[in-house]
Amino acid sequence: MTDTVKIFDTTLRDGEQSPGCSMNLEEKLRVAAQLESLGVDIIEAGFAIASEGDFEAVSQVAKQCESATVASLARAATADIERAWAAVKHAKFPRIHTFIATSPLHMRVKLNKTPEEVLAAIEHSVSLAASLCPDVEWSAEDATRSDPDFLCRAVEVAIKSGARTINLPDTVGYATPETYGAMFRDVLNRVPNADQAIFSTHCHNDLGLAVANTLAAVMAGARQVESTINGIGERAGNAAIEEIVMALKVRHDVMPFRTNAVTTEITRASRLISGITGFQVQPNKAIVGANAFAHESGIHQDGMIKDASTYEIMTPESVGLNASNLVMGKHSGRAAFRQKLEELGFRLGDNEFQDAFVRFKALADAKKAVYDEDIIALVDDEVLRGHDVIQVKEVEVYCGSNGPQRAILTLEVDGKETTVTSKGNGPVDALFNAIRMIVPHDQSVLERYEVHAVTGGTDAQAEVSVLLSEDGRTVRGRGAHYDTMVASARAYVNALNKLMVKRGKSNLNEASAG
Incomplete structure (x- = not known):
């Protein structure tokens, strides 16, 4: 048994299932590139059969990746598996990851199948996947609430059918380190062909035990860990990559294992995911929090x-955390700015660089001091929002104690600019009312509006995050600017763009006014 633990990143699949978290194709490709820089071994790029957008994202990530294995999730169904293979087949290292539930509760309520029918489904699905793809992973959904005898039978069938990675997930965050580790030891000892597969963890954080459970399983023999950047994911999230990697590195004395992770890329990966998803990292978060x-x-x-x-x-x-340094000012030129971007890990195309440089100059004119964090926020906002169909062009806000407050807003929607004036109960309300006038979305509800400063001082850039909901869909938007109202408009419009994508609208003119 090797001492290397493989890192399986599911930020693009399980992480994106966080309420309000969605990424477009360009964002997913940027995340995938950063994950390769981080040194993850496997990238689960999505659930190919879920939608055309998911299929395209998995396909493009598969074509882009140079070193990481690219996986697509698939249920134990022929259509799922064939779709997954179609998406990953162009990868240098493709993987099909198929799963089915094995707990009595899930088999009875969700699948309406008997244990024998589930075993037959495992044999069929894994065999089909193995006939298409040289690398097949099988997962026993809700493994921690499965009958131990049946779980062993299911694992044996999966390996016999061609799976070379076996994942035993704690799907609902029910396990404790002792019980999770014991489950792995039991399966590894009892399943006769267990030596033919690598065993994997996948832990959810409902009881705050995801990382502890993951490490317990590694001690028990698991050699792959499934996790996400910043621990994002459904409900309370997943085990956090950064915590697992650093725990194995710092406590190598008691956990003598290694990973291929490039730990100096951790902070950059964390900031990228936070910027794209709008999920701010809590200050006391281990490894990557502001107070860490x-x-x-x-x-x-x-x-x-x-x-x-x-x-x-x-x-x-x-x-990868460096001290906050005063780096540049309004007299800095393009060469110095490009060098700073490279130091911060940004690789921009010519058009993106020019747009970012223009915004940097405007920021340098407005602020007394420009810090690394300012440039990171500026470029994240520029690059990640550059492909949005709705764009903020101009914002004017009139406010004070003698309301009503008023906003004049210009948006570009599908290349056409529209300007409106709106009133509201405060400047933010007036501004968001103006957005609704240009792009009507009466069924949407603003669930959350948050503002925080990127750096200290009264001239600090503002980062704004909003949460919109509509008919069970939730999306998060983010915007940054040295003017809080401009940042607010950008955040709301970013969320609206994501909502339009979730609705499946390809032409925003149908929803635009004027």
Whole structure:
């Protein structure tokens, strides 16, 4: 048994199932590129049969990736498996990941199948996948609530049918480290052909135990871990890649395993996912939170001055976190700006670079000091929003104690500009009313509106996040600008673009006014 633990990233599939989280094709390709820079071994690019958009995303990620295996999820159905193969077959290293539930509850309620019918479905689906693709993974959905004897039978059938990776997920976050580790030991000891497969974890965080359960399974023999950047995912999320990787690295003394992860890319990956999804990382989040390496206590500060190892078990640099440096100003030229972008991990095309440089100059004129975080927010906002069909062109807001407040807004929708004036109960309300006038969406509800400063000071850029819901769909939008109202308009419009995609509308003119 090898001491290398493979990292299986499912940010683009399970992570995108977080309420309000959706990514367009360009965003998914950018995430996939960063995941390869991070050194993940397998990228689960999506659920190919779910929609044409999912199929296209999986296909494009498969064609783009140079080093990572690219997987598509598929149910135990012929159409799913054939669609998954069609999506990943152009990858240098393709994988079909098929699954079926094995717990009594899921088999009875969800599948309406007997245990014998489930075993037959495993044999058929895995055999079909193996006939198409050289790399097949099989998952026992709700493994932690499955009957141990039946789970062993199911695993044996899956391996016999051609699966070379076996995933035993804690689908509902029910397990504890002791029970999860024991399940892996039991299956590895009892299944006669277990030595022919790599065993994998997939833990949800409903009880806050996803990372602990994952590490317990690794200690018990698992050699692949399924996880997401920042731990995003359904309900309470998944096990966080950054926490697993750094736990294995820092505590190598008690967990003598290694990964292929490039840990200095962790912070960049975290910021990218946060920027794309609009999910802000909580300040006290392990590894990547704003306070992860902050020390306020006098006793802690004194120890840090004398020797950083008194209170830091890893360095900020080891996860790619650099000090906030004053880097550039309004006199900085294109060459210096391009060099700074490369240092921060951005690789922009000529048009994207020019747009970002123009916005940087405007920011440098408006702010006294431009920090790395400012440039990251600026470029994330520029690159990630550049393909939106609805674009914010101009914003004017009139506000004060003697309302009503008023907003004048110009949006470009499918290449056509429209300007309206609207009133509201406050400047944000007036601004969002103006957006609704240009692009009507009366059934949508603004569930959340959040603002935070990128850096300190009264001239700090604002990052705004909004959550829109409509008919059971939820989307998050994000915008950044040194003017909070402009950032607000961009965030709302970004969410609206995502909502239009979820509705399946290809032509926004149908929903536009004027």
